[in-house]
Amino acid sequence: MNKRVELKNHQQEIFNFRLRLFISIGFALLLLGILLGRFVYLQAMRHGYYQTLAEKNRISVMPIVPNRGLILDRNGVVMAHNFSGYTLEITPSKVANLAATIDDLAKLVDIEPRDRKRFKKLQAESHNFETLMIRSRLSDEEVARFAAQQYRFPGVEIKARLFRDYPYSDKTAHLLGYIGRINQTDEDRLEENNADANYRGTDYIGKTGLEQYYENELHGTTGIEQVEVDSAGRAVRILSRTPPVSGNTLILSIDAKLQDIAEQAFGDYRGALVAIDPANGEVLAFVSRPGYDPSLFVDGIDADSWKELNDSPDHPLNNRVLRGQYPSGSTIKPFMALAGLFYNMRSPTQTISDPGFYTLPGSSHHYRDWKKGGHGSVDMFKSIVVSCDTYYYGLAVELGIDRIFSFLSGFGFGKKTGIDLEGETSGLLPSQEWKQKRFKQKWYAGDTVSVGIGQGYSLVTPLQLASATATLANGGIGYRPHLVREVKNSSTNEIHKLENKAAFDIKLDPANFDLIKRAMQAVTQPGGTAAQASAGAPYTIAGKTGTAQVVAMKQGEKYDASKMDERHRDHAWFIAFAPVDKPKIAVVVLVENGGHGGGTAAPIARKVMDYYLLGKIPVAPKTTTPAASGVPEVEVD
Numbered sequence: 001m002n003k004r005v006e007l008k009n010h011q012q013e014i015f016n017f018r019l020r021l022f023i024s025i026g027f028a029l030l031l032l033g034i035l036l037g038r039f040v041y042l043q044a045m046r047h048g049y050y051q052t053l054a055e056k057n058r059i060s061v062m063p064i065v066p067n068r069g070l071i072l073d074r075n076g077v078v079m080a081h082n083f084s085g086y087t088l089e090i091t092p093s094k095v096a097n098l099a100a101t102i103d104d105l106a107k108l109v110d111i112e113p114r115d116r117k118r119f120k121k122l123q124a125e126s127h128n129f130e131t132l133m134i135r136s137r138l139s140d141e142e143v144a145r146f147a148a149q150q151y152r153f154p155g156v157e158i159k160a161r162l163f164r165d166y167p168y169s170d171k172t173a174h175l176l177g178y179i180g181r182i183n184q185t186d187e188d189r190l191e192e193n194n195a196d197a198n199y200r201g202t203d204y205i206g207k208t209g210l211e212q213y214y215e216n217e218l219h220g221t222t223g224i225e226q227v228e229v230d231s232a233g234r235a236v237r238i239l240s241r242t243p244p245v246s247g248n249t250l251i252l253s254i255d256a257k258l259q260d261i262a263e264q265a266f267g268d269y270r271g272a273l274v275a276i277d278p279a280n281g282e283v284l285a286f287v288s289r290p291g292y293d294p295s296l297f298v299d300g301i302d303a304d305s306w307k308e309l310n311d312s313p314d315h316p317l318n319n320r321v322l323r324g325q326y327p328s329g330s331t332i333k334p335f336m337a338l339a340g341l342f343y344n345m346r347s348p349t350q351t352i353s354d355p356g357f358y359t360l361p362g363s364s365h366h367y368r369d370w371k372k373g374g375h376g377s378v379d380m381f382k383s384i385v386v387s388c389d390t391y392y393y394g395l396a397v398e399l400g401i402d403r404i405f406s407f408l409s410g411f412g413f414g415k416k417t418g419i420d421l422e423g424e425t426s427g428l429l430p431s432q433e434w435k436q437k438r439f440k441q442k443w444y445a446g447d448t449v450s451v452g453i454g455q456g457y458s459l460v461t462p463l464q465l466a467s468a469t470a471t472l473a474n475g476g477i478g479y480r481p482h483l484v485r486e487v488k489n490s491s492t493n494e495i496h497k498l499e500n501k502a503a504f505d506i507k508l509d510p511a512n513f514d515l516i517k518r519a520m521q522a523v524t525q526p527g528g529t530a531a532q533a534s535a536g537a538p539y540t541i542a543g544k545t546g547t548a549q550v551v552a553m554k555q556g557e558k559y560d561a562s563k564m565d566e567r568h569r570d571h572a573w574f575i576a577f578a579p580v581d582k583p584k585i586a587v588v589v590l591v592e593n594g595g596h597g598g599g600t601a602a603p604i605a606r607k608v609m610d611y612y613l614l615g616k617i618p619v620a621p622k623t624t625t626p627a628a629s630g631v632p633e634v635e636v637d
Contacts, residue, residue, distance in 0.1 A: 063201030066220030069247030094155030170291030177209020253282035281479025329546030396452025476506035545597030546573030574601035
């Protein structure tokens with residue numbers, strides 16, 4: 001059997017081998033080229049970028065929160081400052097069982113139900129990775145107990161923080177406001193203003209009052225610390241440090257002692273008081289009663305405290321000075337008298353006969369005076385002294401609402417004063433245009449009658465009335481009310497005094513102002529509606545009482561405070577300035593449901609003026625409520 005023998009082609013095999021070898025070498029060279037190119041790209045072209053990343057892995061940049069600026073009164077008394085303390089904080093994302101952890105912590109540190117509720121509120125408002133406070137202001141003993149057991153609580157730590165303190169508590173709450181945790185709204189606003197970088201590491205920001213208005217001055221500048229860390233994130237050494245710059249110090253025009261005396265003078269009454277220096281617009285006292293404890297909001301208010309404040313019939317969160325709107329009552333009469341003189345609708349000697357009521361021409365409706373039987377013959381001087389309603393009913397109708405609106409606008413009625421606080425309301429100075437827009441109705445002469453005595457549609461804020469009173473006392477020159485008089489730079493200690501420029505100058509005959517001032521001075525003398533206001537005073541006082549209706553009375557119905565619910569009684573006003581010839585202080589007092597201004601509001605103003613002008617400390621008042629004795633109040637306006 002023949003076998004078939006196959007001969008190999010050695011030349012072809014060698015060729016194939018060499019081809020495969022060249023391909024392999026080429027592929028290897030290609031890979032080597034790619035690797036070399038990538039190496040060159042990373043080491044040469046991208047060197048700076050990756051060096052920065054490496055530095056970031058090695059260096060931790062930590063913000064240093066600045067100390068918040070102080071707030072002092074005009075005499076250097078501290079009204080807001082900082083103190084250091086310890087907080088117990090939890091990062092929820094690092095805790096497996098949050099509820100169990102808090103229960104275990106409560107065995108070491110006192111954690112009350114309100115702390116738990118506040119923590120839940122913060123948790124709902126924050127990101128899960130943020131550190132949240134469960135307890136603040138820990139004692140040294142509590143810090144030691146937790147430190148010994150800290151290994152058992154991953155995600156829980158103790159931090160040293162600065163806390164804001166308000167020594168006068170509720171007495172300055174509406175003035176100073178408070179700081180609170182930065183929320184999403186705050187973050188958005190900071191980003192819009194390109195200020196978010198300066199708030200890195202900062203948890204708190206001004207929420208209301210001066211804390212909010214002067215946030216840029218009080219916050220300061222955040223510092224930076226570069227720290228070298230190891231692979232475990234532990235700090236090894238500090239590489240560089242840019243120290244923070246503390247916030248500036250605000251020096252107020254407020255007199256803290258005067259503020260305290262004004263608060264005490266109110267006793268149990270609700271209301272508002274504003275004292276202004278007529279010569280420059282500096283606010284000397286700013287009282288809204290009742291107040292609230294601002295420290296409740298600093299760490300985040302718990303639900304129960306929030307409900308208690310919101311549901312209180314006394315409305316402690318309402319800034320009555322800034323936002324309270326009330327009928328001005330007879331305190332508007334001096335300004336109405338000036339309007340009558342300005343438009344030549346009345347002369348100082350011109351008299352009317354007051355039968356105890358006013359009848360609108362063409363109508364049978366009687367608008368009664370507060371005094372039954374009237375005041376007889378009344379000129380302008382007497383109209384202010386005895387507060388004759390009938391005189392001002394007729395004057396208002398003769399002037400007409402357009403003139404009244406134009407003149408009173410000049411004194412700032414119906415406008416914001418521009419004080420250095422957020423949230424001010426403008427009151428209401430009605431006009432024909434306003435009524436048509438608001439009610440789709442035309443203006444009637446009967447509407448004007450009520451405006452003439454500060455009732456009807458017209459509304460004022462205590463601050464607005466105080467500004468107008470200061471302008472009257474200053475002969476028509478008015479200043480923007482302001483609370484901060486100086487700012488002290490924390491770095492240089494240089495003091496920047498804020499300018500006091502006249503906001504407006506009402507050009508009236510000085511003799512007209514003198515007439516009204518003399519009449520207002522007579523208001524506080526025997527025969528006037530506030531005769532006791534200046535009793536025994538070694539200085540002269542000009543004033544005007546006012547009563548603002550809360551519940552409208554029916555025709556012919558007589559006001560009897562003893563038969564009314566306390567909150568339905570009239571509000572009491574008193575405006576004043578002293579000394580009359582060269583006023584140093586203008587005071588406006590509103591006592592809610594206080595009845596007659598001469599009986600409740602004027603004594604409060606007197607105590608404030610006595611202290612400011614004489615340094616006299618008043619005796620603490622008896623706690624009482626309006627008409628508590630059940631005796632009907634004398635109806636005097």
